[in-house]
Amino acid sequence: MHAPLPPVRAIPVEPLMRAERLAKAFGGHAALADVSFSVRAGEVVAVLGPSGAGKTTLFRCLAGLAPPDAGSVRVWGQDIARTAGRDRRRLARDVAVVFQQFNLVGRLTALDNVLAGRLGHVPAWRGWSRRFGRADRLLALECLDRVGLLAKAEQRADTLSGGQQQRVAIARALAQRPRLIVADEPVASLDPATAAGVLDLLRDIARGPQGDDGAVGVVCSLHQVDLARAAADRIIGLAGGRVVADLPTSLFDAAAAARLYGNS
Numbered sequence: 001m002h003a004p005l006p007p008v009r010a011i012p013v014e015p016l017m018r019a020e021r022l023a024k025a026f027g028g029h030a031a032l033a034d035v036s037f038s039v040r041a042g043e044v045v046a047v048l049g050p051s052g053a054g055k056t057t058l059f060r061c062l063a064g065l066a067p068p069d070a071g072s073v074r075v076w077g078q079d080i081a082r083t084a085g086r087d088r089r090r091l092a093r094d095v096a097v098v099f100q101q102f103n104l105v106g107r108l109t110a111l112d113n114v115l116a117g118r119l120g121h122v123p124a125w126r127g128w129s130r131r132f133g134r135a136d137r138l139l140a141l142e143c144l145d146r147v148g149l150l151a152k153a154e155q156r157a158d159t160l161s162g163g164q165q166q167r168v169a170i171a172r173a174l175a176q177r178p179r180l181i182v183a184d185e186p187v188a189s190l191d192p193a194t195a196a197g198v199l200d201l202l203r204d205i206a207r208g209p210q211g212d213d214g215a216v217g218v219v220c221s222l223h224q225v226d227l228a229r230a231a232a233d234r235i236i237g238l239a240g241g242r243v244v245a246d247l248p249t250s251l252f253d254a255a256a257a258a259r260l261y262g263n264s
Ligand SMILES: Nc1ncnc2c1ncn2[C@@H]1O[C@H](COP(=O)(O)OP(=O)(O)OP(=O)(O)O)[C@@H](O)[C@H]1O
Pocket: 026, 027, 029, 030, 031, 049, 050, 051, 052, 053, 054, 055, 056, 057, 058
């Protein structure tokens, strides 16, 4: 008799997000050239690369904050640079962005910051007047609980530690009920232990279930190989604006890291 196989986590075959032949240049200098890769629901993809590799430029394109000069970013088949109106608003809800510097409103409470994640789901007047309904407030509290900060709901964001602020930012992202979380260097401002905790949280979120429709894909840029190894299912190596490695984390060994950072 064979021993039972260990459970395998099912990752869908169809990508949730696909970047296809992305290119972007600044004043004749190519920051991104021919960048293609995909992220599936339930997957954490880490983008690593030396300074100036094009990571921030790539994340701005993935988040729809800057249009690529060529190529496309498709979320569930829809090109985020070429949608408008209702489709654009739906994509803005589907893709949540987490920034290195958290981008919270310091004078507002943690709860009010998380409620900002509901802005794409409520009529504009509710957003302007910050009059969120009971269901939105409950969801925001649930999201704060999910990141371990329910007890801080009424505390001003600027009185929280860096790690706590990034957790609030992740709770705000979750309140969007996104399908994809795009995080540009989400732990670069945090100490190593706090950074590992935040990445564990992002990995748990990708493992889902989250939202109404199951697992979420996470793509994040990181500076430390060991953090990427601990948190990611797959590692993309970016150098000189090009993808030079796209490997399951188990295959991203010391030699791959040395090649990426130009040490061999
Ligand atoms: N707005 C801009 N104007 C001109 N050049 C830019 C602009 N943004 C990025 N670049 C250039 O594009 C290249 C890639 O920059 P980018 O910030 O994307 O790299 P990065 O991998 O995020 O670097 P780091 O890890 O140091 O943050 C660099 O040569 C940079 O100088």
